[in-house]
Amino acid sequence: MITTATTTAEPGGTGRPTPPVLPPALRATLGPAAVLAALVVLLLGVLYGGRGGPGAVDERIAAALDGVRPPWRTLALAVDFLGEPAGAAALIAVAVAGCLLLRRPRAAVFVVLGTGVPVVATTLLKHVVGRTINGGHLSYPSGHTAFLTALALVAGVLVAGRLGLARVPGALLVLTGALVAGGAMGWAQVALDAHYPTDTVGGWCTALALVPALARLIDRTADRRAARTAATGRPARP
DSSP: OBOOOOOEEOTTTTOOEEOOSSOHHHHHHHHHHHHHHHHHHHHHHHHHTTOOSOOHHHHHHHHHHTTOOTTHHHHHHHHHHTTSHHHHHHHHHHHHHHHHHTTOHHHHHHHHHHHHHHHHHHHHHHHHHOOEETTTEEOSSOHHHHHHHHHHHHHHHHHHHHHTBOHHHHHHHHHHHHHHHHHHHHHHHHHTTSSOHHHHHHHHHHHHHHHHHHHHHHHHHHHHHHHHHHHHTSOOOO
């Protein structure tokens, strides 16, 4: 089933509709999911805060992935690169360029904030939680996992909105993409002994907690700006 997304007039008086980055059909699903994800981040942070070793669940999962050999190790390194500064910057640049080519500046802002804020949040949380791995490196939550999950969430939300998907198929598209991307990066981080499995869960949930909220914030800010522009009758400043 296809739904029609609510739109607002584009700033500058062109009259062209500007679709929201978060379709109304997805708000009822992603909102509660974001709250649940935030609770998981908090719970795991409390459970593993200040610890320097794996938990029981971590040990069982890590044991199953122990001793990764080529070509799987090569694949893990390739996936890991996507979360490194150079790889992440390339992915963001491609996504932003695509949004601008489609004349979706609001979506381009969503790509930048939707991927950047979760990474900043995981960096700050690492210092708050204080969990360590491999000789004192802060590990919870995983920034690599948060980044790739956030990028998948952003892409899924934008695609669902562009296709006009209804609540259930839209949510399935968004969450399935996030699970695949986050699962791949989480596997790579554990296989490379860069993170405990629960670190990657925390990173995945950090992205899910923040991306829907950022989408709503961007939509409300852009809508208020468009409304002020319409009221004054003057084009908005770039």
